[in-house]
Amino acid sequence: MKKCHIAYLACTAALVGTAVGAAPPVHHRTLHVVHPGESVQKAVDAAKPGDTVLLTPGTYRESVSLTTSGVTLRGTGPRTVLRPAPVTTTKKAANSCAAAGHGICVTGTKDRKVERVTIAGLTVSGFTKHGVYAVDTDRLTVRRVTAEKNGVWGIATEASTRGVYRDNTARDNGDAGLFLANTVTAEQGATDTRGTVVARNRLEGNRIGVTVRRLRNLSVDRNHFTGNCAGVFVVGDENKPKAGLVTVRGNRIVDNNKSCPKTARLDALQGSGIVLTGAEDSLVTRNVITGNAGASPLSGGIVLFKSIVGAASERNRISDNVLRDNAPADLVNADTGQGNTFERNDCRASRPTGLC
Template identity: 75%
Template structure:
């Protein structure tokens, strides 16, 4: 008991030193300190609901799976780094030591996995104050979660998504940096493997993140009831995508507001699912009843069919965008135009109070 108490006090002091532990801890909750060379997964597996696994500065060559409700996995800032194991032997050894869940996470090419089930979502997990880098698929990947919080995480040069979540509700993604990831910096979806209608996120929030150099800054795919606000997006091929398709209900009820979206002019080639991208600010395709407001969108320039400041585009399976409101945005220097509506079959879309110079068709400014 004395040893545990000393370890707890040491961890609390470390938290206070980083400014992360100003609030008093609940006495029943344990802080489990992990240093480079020690197994993060073993500490996670030993943790009880409400515990914190605290990672010191340094590089960890490991993948980690979290499925305990109320668990916090926290580093001490960007210098706490999770990278893939250096070689196959190291990966196999780490997976054997950590167990099947971590093995599956690593085999999937992910850095951190937060995993619930369809019948039992994992609740109140937090991932904070660390870097995930160089994983072949995703830096942080979550599925079947409720009230997941990802904050102050840096996701860099991961093969697909920097931070991703599917089949989840009430998530909070705040203060993260996602840079130079292969697809989206932040990717939120109903399901990546199943064809189904858009699902309600019960108010998921994506705010105050910096998203730079990715294929797409933020992708919101087949979801409803979600807010993307106060983010800075630059240097991506496209900044924000709100994507729907022919399934019912349609994607929509998404609010995109108060973001700064500038010079997303990286060039990305065509894929099997999407045309070539360059110079796209905010794109709505197959979405309904969404609000795009009070964004500053400037100097997004490209020759893709999806280029422009704010673009309404009929989905590639022919689904229209309907009843979306584009209001009070500040647009300048976007090409081929500040406002672009190629979804001529869409119904009830409105453009009001925007500051802009050019639109396609004319008259939207």
């Protein structure tokens, strides 16, 4: 019995060995440590799924392109800073991310998304376009990132699902602090984000704090907005499926009174707390919205407004919010859409009257 048992184990071990031999080698997670003056891109290119690229404190003058799933790019806090490479007349941009004017790019394809990438614990500042820009990603996490003084968007994603954007600071960017969209290059229906979360971020001094454009099924939760031209924009249009199923909950939206000029897509902005335009089936609840005042058609505490192409907002529920000192009113319904409801809001003035 013992001999047979040993022989059986030997045969089993041989079979297992054959199977293991046929499988790819197991990758042990590696920490790639980068110091100022060394190439971040070189470390990212060497990283495999499961690896972490750690940037020690200091300033790194380059853009970083990341296309490998499962990689973490992490700094040690605000003192880890990514800035544009010095402008020279003889040296071309190191990669397409730099050539486009972005700081960090996470890029997949329509058929093969980049999955489970994490960007954390660093500052991205001074890029001509976007600080962090992600396209075709799934389960991207951006946390404890400061995106400041970038030309267009601080942190932005397109065609991405199940993202988590938490505990970031986006300030003084040219357009949105956080921008989430289906695509900006084509007309198409809203993308189901499958539960993307925007939570506990601080948005200040941007044109718009958070823009959610032509997306469905996500939450904007417990963020702080101040000093922007507008706090939150949920934007849809006539494409199908329509933008919506967005929950805007528990945010503090105070004194967003910066003045921004008109653009090709939007009227001048000032004093907008939360704006829903061309969206459906969304919930705006338990927000504190105070001191947002302006003379724009989009000014006010919570505003429902038809989209740029005239698409109505429908079946949205505005409930249990606290609103004070917003002008021209705490609640503004300038939309002709059907089924929008205003319930149990603590406010003092509305247009039309009777919404408080």
